[in-house]
Amino acid sequence: MSDQAPSVIDFGILDSYRALQEEDQPDVVTEFIDLFLSDLPQRLQDLASAVSAADPARVRSAAHGLKGSAGSIGASALAELCARIEALGRSGTMTGVSELASGVPQESARAVDALKTLRVSASN
Numbered sequence: 001m002s003d004q005a006p007s008v009i010d011f012g013i014l015d016s017y018r019a020l021q022e023e024d025q026p027d028v029v030t031e032f033i034d035l036f037l038s039d040l041p042q043r044l045q046d047l048a049s050a051v052s053a054a055d056p057a058r059v060r061s062a063a064h065g066l067k068g069s070a071g072s073i074g075a076s077a078l079a080e081l082c083a084r085i086e087a088l089g090r091s092g093t094m095t096g097v098s099e100l101a102s103g104v105p106q107e108s109a110r111a112v113d114a115l116k117t118l119r120v121s122a123s124n
């Protein structure tokens with residue numbers, strides 16, 4: 001599977017959260033999805049702002065934050081894209097950052113769509 005693109009959502013990560021579910025408590029996966037969805041707009045804005053400012057250190061930091069958030073919810077493809085952007089920022093270059101960053105909104109939208117679908121099915 002290493003030659004394939006990462007999936008939109010890694011269900012194994014969400015399943016590991018389900019293992020933490022306590023009886024008669026709110027759905028833990030729904031709570032994690034809601035947290036990701038509420039934080040995402042600011043994380044996307046931070047990355048876009050850093051790219052616009054052409055500041056490699058800010059790009060690295062913003063991409064790192066979004067990568068961690070995406071990875072923790074299982075948004076594997078988004079996390080991988082952010083890891084590539086983070087690496088460029090870490091190297092101190094802006095070469096290629098704009099091109100990679102231009103794919104973040106679409107990949108984020110794919111993750112959001114998948115997570116919203118999961119959220120609806122989890123609450124039914």
